[in-house]
Amino acid sequence: MKAVYFDSFGANDVLKFGDVERPIPKQDEVLIKLTHTSVNPVDYKIRAGHLQGMMPHVFPIIPGWDASGTVVENSGAFKKGDRVFAYARTGTVKYGTYAEYTTLPVSSVAKAPASISAAEAAAVPLVALTAWQALFDFADLKSGETVFISGGSGGVGSFAIQLAKIKGARVITTTSGRNMDYVKSLGADIVIDYTTQDVVQAVRASVPEGIDVVLDCVGGDTQDQAWRVIKSEGRFVSIVDSPSAALAREKNVKAGFWFVNPDAPRLNLISELIDAKKLQLPAISVRSINDAAAALAEVESRRVRGKIVLTLDF
Numbered sequence: 580m581k582a583v584y585f586d587s588f589g590a591n592d593v594l595k596f597g598d599v600e601r602p603i604p605k606q607d608e609v610l611i612k613l614t615h616t617s618v619n620p621v622d623y624k625i626r627a628g629h630l631q632g633m634m635p636h637v638f639p640i641i642p643g644w645d646a647s648g649t650v651v652e653n654s655g656a657f658k659k660g661d662r663v664f665a666y667a668r669t670g671t672v673k674y675g676t677y678a679e680y681t682t683l684p685v686s687s688v689a690k691a692p693a694s695i696s697a698a699e700a701a702a703v704p705l706v707a708l709t710a711w712q713a714l715f716d717f718a719d720l721k722s723g724e725t726v727f728i729s730g731g732s733g734g735v736g737s738f739a740i741q742l743a744k745i746k747g748a749r750v751i752t753t754t755s756g757r758n759m760d761y762v763k764s765l766g767a768d769i770v771i772d773y774t775t776q777d778v779v780q781a782v783r784a785s786v787p788e789g790i791d792v793v794l795d796c797v798g799g800d801t802q803d804q805a806w807r808v809i810k811s812e813g814r815f816v817s818i819v820d821s822p823s824a825a826l827a828r829e830k831n832v833k834a835g836f837w838f839v840n841p842d843a844p845r846l847n848l849i850s851e852l853i854d855a856k857k858l859q860l861p862a863i864s865v866r867s868i869n870d871a872a873a874a875l876a877e878v879e880s881r882r883v884r885g886k887i888v889l890t891l892d893f
């Protein structure tokens with residue numbers, strides 16, 4: 580099958596286009612003919628070798644953890660031709676989704692939302708599941724609480740803002756000026772331009788009682804700002820860097836790093852919310868797989884609004 584792959588770690592110049600062996604589905608796996616994938620920051624982190632300590636990697640590696648396509652043969656509850664989507668992480672980093680086919684456990688795969696295109700479906704699984712699991716499974720966000728989401732205009736932030744609003748929470752988020760209208764259109768109640776405003780002062784002015792839940796989608800120094808505005812007994816979840824255990828103890832806050840898990844049941848719930856028009860899609864820019872290197876470079880610049888989707892038109 581045709582795929583983008585690499586057989587050494589490095590920058591975008593390690594990426595190759597060519598024929599690689601097609602994965603063979605094991606028992607309880609679905610073979611999917613992929614039509615679209617999307618680019619996530621994890622794709623360049625894997626290409627650079629940064630996740631080697633977290634899970635086994637086997638060359639040649641096909642990047643990509645978002646799947647959108649159709650089922651090739653009946654498997655489990657799926658019938659040949661079903662439109663499906665999935666967060667495509669498996670136990671070993673090898674067969675990603677920048678390819679014509681992938682195989683995935685039945686437990687990772689969900690029917691794609693009927694109301695959106697296959698290209699749009701590719702923008703959803705990894706980021707929507709991350710937002711859902713971090714906000715609800717780790718942080719147990721409740722109605723009436725206030726959540727501070729850093730990086731609201733990214734892929735995860737785009738869904739996190741909306742899911743928090745659906746839950747009945749108040750959302751305060753950071754973005755640069757050019758994305759302020761975008762995050763407001765997703766439902767953010769209070770938007771701080773981190774390039775021109777003092778984030779800590781702005782949060783304190785709007786939420787003097789302090790923040791119940793922090794969802795950190797940016798990491799680094801921005802965590803310090805969040806620590807200065809969180810309430811005692813709040814919850815602090817980062818999807819980028821492990822939060823300080825010392826600060827968590829000092830402030831009596833539940834804090835941790837969350838790594839998204841494949842999760843078909845929650846993907847089905849996300850699908851229902853999309854079809855019910857309760858959850859809108861992030862901003863999406865569609866490219867050809869032949870432009871994968873440029874798309875990865877753009878995501879690596881950390882300036883993308885919403886998502887970049889790749890059509891698998893090798």
Ligand SMILES: NC(=O)c1ccc[n+]([C@@H]2O[C@H](COP(=O)([O-])OP(=O)(O)OC[C@H]3O[C@@H](n4cnc5c(N)ncnc54)[C@H](OP(=O)(O)O)[C@@H]3O)[C@@H](O)[C@H]2O)c1
Pocket residue numbers: 619620621705706709729730731732733734735736753754755756757758773796797801817818819837838839878881882883884885
């Ligand atoms: N642990 C996990 O399971 C998991 C899952 C998904 C993602 N992640 C990680 O989470 C991070 C975000 O992922 P993503 O897919 O949402 O990224 P993304 O879509 O690439 O995020 C890009 C957005 O971040 C915003 N941004 C950049 N620097 C910012 C800052 N200092 N303050 C506020 N906003 C800033 C940019 O907006 P402006 O241009 O307006 O600044 C841009 O719209 C990445 O590091 C990714 O690897 C982890």
